[in-house]
Amino acid sequence: MSILDRSIVVSFEVNGKPVELITAPNRTLVEVLREDLGLTGVKQGCDDSNCGVCTVIMDGKAVKSCCVLIGQAEGTKITTIEGLEGENGLHPIQQAFIDHFAIQCGYCTPGMILSAKALLDENPNATEEDIREALHGNICRCTGYKKIVEAIEAARDEINAQA
Amino acid sequence: MKMKFEKYFRPATLDEALKLVQEYGADCKIVAGGTDVVIRLRSQMLKVQTIVDISAIPELKEVKVTEDKAVIGAALDLMTLSKLPELKNSQWAIIAECAGHVSSTQVRNRATMGGNNVNASPSADTTPGLLISDAVVNVIGPDGARDIAINEFFTGPGKTVLKQGEIVVSFTLPAQDDRCEAAYKKFSIRGDTDIAIVNVGVRLGLNEDGTVKKARVALGGVAPTSMRAVAVEEYLVGKTITEDVIEEAATIARDSIKPISDQRASAEYRKEMVYVYVKHMIREAVAKIG
Ligand SMILES: Cc1cc2nc3c(=O)[nH]c(=O)nc-3n(C[C@H](O)[C@H](O)[C@H](O)COP(=O)(O)OP(=O)(O)OC[C@H]3O[C@@H](n4cnc5c(N)ncnc54)[C@H](O)[C@@H]3O)c2cc1C
Ligand code: FES
Ligand code: FES
Numbered sequence: 472m473s474i475l476d477r478s479i480v481v482s483f484e485v486n487g488k489p490v491e492l493i494t495a496p497n498r499t500l501v502e503v504l505r506e507d508l509g510l511t512g513v514k515q516g517c518d519d520s521n522c523g524v525c526t527v528i529m530d531g532k533a534v535k536s537c538c539v540l541i542g543q544a545e546g547t548k549i550t551t552i553e554g555l556e557g558e559n560g561l562h563p564i565q566q567a568f569i570d571h572f573a574i575q576c577g578y579c580t581p582g583m584i585l586s587a588k589a590l591l592d593e594n595p596n597a598t599e600e601d602i603r604e605a606l607h608g609n610i611c612r613c614t615g616y617k618k619i620v621e622a623i624e625a626a627r628d629e630i631n632a633q634a
Numbered sequence: 635m636k637m638k639f640e641k642y643f644r645p646a647t648l649d650e651a652l653k654l655v656q657e658y659g660a661d662c663k664i665v666a667g668g669t670d671v672v673i674r675l676r677s678q679m680l681k682v683q684t685i686v687d688i689s690a691i692p693e694l695k696e697v698k699v700t701e702d703k704a705v706i707g708a709a710l711d712l713m714t715l716s717k718l719p720e721l722k723n724s725q726w727a728i729i730a731e732c733a734g735h736v737s738s739t740q741v742r743n744r745a746t747m748g749g750n751n752v753n754a755s756p757s758a759d760t761t762p763g764l765l766i767s768d769a770v771v772n773v774i775g776p777d778g779a780r781d782i783a784i785n786e787f788f789t790g791p792g793k794t795v796l797k798q799g800e801i802v803v804s805f806t807l808p809a810q811d812d813r814c815e816a817a818y819k820k821f822s823i824r825g826d827t828d829i830a831i832v833n834v835g836v837r838l839g840l841n842e843d844g845t846v847k848k849a850r851v852a853l854g855g856v857a858p859t860s861m862r863a864v865a866v867e868e869y870l871v872g873k874t875i876t877e878d879v880i881e882e883a884a885t886i887a888r889d890s891i892k893p894i895s896d897q898r899a900s901a902e903y904r905k906e907m908v909y910v911y912v913k914h915m916i917r918e919a920v921a922k923i924g
Contacts, residue, residue: 477640496642496685499672519673520741532713532743538672539744540665542642542687586739607827608738 483544485510486554500536500544501525504551512552512581523609526582527551533589535608552581555588563633564588567626568619575613582609587623595631599624637675639663641684648774648803651688655799656776658684664801665689666709667744669737670753694748694803699724702809705772708748708802712736712760715747726807728816728835732763735820738827748802751784754792754859755829759820761788761860762835766816766850767807775800788859811847814839815922817915820854821907823898830855831899832907836915838870840923846870851883851912856893856904865890866912875920884912 482491485508492507501518504510504527514524518537525537528550555562564584567573574580583606590597590605597605602623603616611619641658645651655662662684665671674680688694694709699720706715706729716734721727729747736742736750736759750760751771761784769784776799784805787794796802816837822828832855839848849870851863866887873879888909895901 479642495640497637497639497675499637499676518676520669523738523740526740529743533740534743535669535740538668538741540642540668540672540685540687542644542685543665543668543689545644545690589739605739607825608740 479542481541481545483546484548486550494541496540496542498541500527500529500539500541500549503541503544504536504549510551510553514578514581516578521610522579522582523586524579524582526585526609528585528589531589531592533586533605533608550585550588552584555584562588563629564591564623564626567622567629571618571622571625573614573618573622579609579611579613583611583619587626591623591627591630595627595634597623597627635676635678637672638678638681639675639683639685642687643685644687644690646690646692648691648693648801651686651691651801652774652776652799654684654686655801658686660798662686664752666746666749667711667741669741669745670749688748688801689746696804697721699726704729704807706747706805706807708804709746711743712745712747712750713739713742716742725810725814726767728763728767728818728837729760729807732760732818732835735759735818735826747805751787751805752794752796752802754788754790754794756791756857756859757830757833757855758860759818759830759833759854762818762833762852762854763816764805764807765852765860765862766835766837767810768850770806770808771802772804772806773800774803779803781806785862790858810837811839813841813923814848815919816850817918817922819911819915819918821911829898832856832893832904832911834908834911834915836912836919838875838916838919838923840920844874846873846875851887851915853887853891853908853912856891856908863887863890863912870916875916880913880916883916884909887912 516522516524520538663682695707698705712733721730764784771782818835820830820833835852837850849867851866854860893904
């Protein structure tokens with residue numbers, strides 16, 4: 472990364488595409504993803520690391536992008552909800568959320584799905600307990616979590632059946 | 635609110651980081667995981683011009699576990715730490731366990747043990763593990779390296795003995811005796827995602843005859859800093875652990891603290907929870923020794 476007088480140049484990868492931008496350093500990853508890159512599927516809620524709606528996957532790990540400084544994205548690979556859909560349509564976790572009515576207002580959904588994806592990528596056989604643990608940092612005010620957990624279990628089985 | 639800082643540095647070596655924190659002095663702040671600092675920068679509780687990000691320095695993420703000690707890099711993320719097989723299967727497994735209790739997956743994926751302790755919250759989850767393991771904080775600064783015993787590290791909420799320009803490099807955990815085990819429990823409303831109302835760590839080492847050779851008891855959330863309950867430790871040494879001894883130890887713990895009442899819990903409630911958890915943790919440590 473090069474450091475200009477008051478700006479920094481940051482290079483990273485978002486949803487498989489390289490990104491290079493010159494920005495003031497006093498910004499968080501969520502701000503840049505939404506404001507500069509138009510990735511508004513990344514939500515901004517509490518902005519203090521509590522609610523989890525800003526969750527993205529960074530180098531394979533779920534993180535809250537509201538507490539990542541933009542400079543800390545240097546050299547990383549980031550996946551947002553916009554990057555999940557493949558050539559054959561929605562990702563199995565996305566489809567399972569629809570099929571299992573795991574969405575009401577939908578505000579928590581991108582973060583939930585990305586936390587679930589990071590979990591299943593690391594542990595394809597995650598149990599209900601593992602799923603609940605992985606979602607601990609994602610708050611949903613609508614659904615009561617049961618449908619969300621069911622959707623992720625169904626997606627897990629679907630992904631494993633395809634493999 | 636907008637963060638106010640204007641300069642951001644991401645050094646790749648400790649030497650570079652040391653030069654930067656010296657050059658910018660009181661006007662700069664170190665960031666590791668950022669799970670605490672970024673929030674305070676945005677609420678403008680913290681107003682500095684310069685950020686030195688130490689999260690890209692490989693030597694701060696090293697872990698070495700041998701027979702006679704473990705050295706854990708200050709900037710390793712707590713998720714990795716909580717899952718490290720060589721730590722989980724060692725005499726210092728309690729450190730991995732404590733790291734695993736810090737908040738949620740996303741926070742643990744970023745947060746570090748350096749940040750957790752320099753933060754000096756009286757409810758921090760890794761601090762009791764370090765206190766009952768007699769950990770040493772390895773620090774480097776403008777005047778060179780120095781080692782600080784963890785029980786002398788904290789001076790108040792958010793305050794440590796670190797001097798301007800000093801960086802925590804690692805934590806050293808000395809060898810523990812055979813027949814020595816530790817247990818930790820945090821009490822919070824919403825599980826690990828939440829900051830502890832109180833937390834209790836206990837380490838017990840037993841002699842061949844079953845009497846207590848060494849005792850360490852750490853309490854969090856009940857004083858301006860995490861603390862060792864020395865009166866309880868002294869009481870336990872030499873005793874055979876019976877239900878009466880456990881009862882007495884928990885009573886001493888409860889009577890030795892003067893917690894405050896705040897929005898999380900009343901002082902009385904905290905004392906009661908310490909009493910209950912000290913009992914549980916002594917039993918758990920003994921059960922682990924077997
Ligand atoms: C939603 C949420 C939940 C949380 N829950 C918990 C919880 O359950 N338990 C708990 O213990 N904590 C909790 N925390 C607090 C915080 O996440 C932890 O204290 C974390 O370990 C801080 O580490 P960090 O690397 O992110 O620190 P940072 O935010 O990067 O830094 C924290 C402080 O340490 C200093 N610092 C960091 N590393 C070094 C170093 N190597 N040398 C010198 N100074 C250094 C920084 O300058 C700063 O003052 C929570 C925070 C949030 C936002
Ligand atoms: S906006 Fe990041 S956790 Fe709420
Ligand atoms: S669906 Fe509304 S917050 Fe989760």
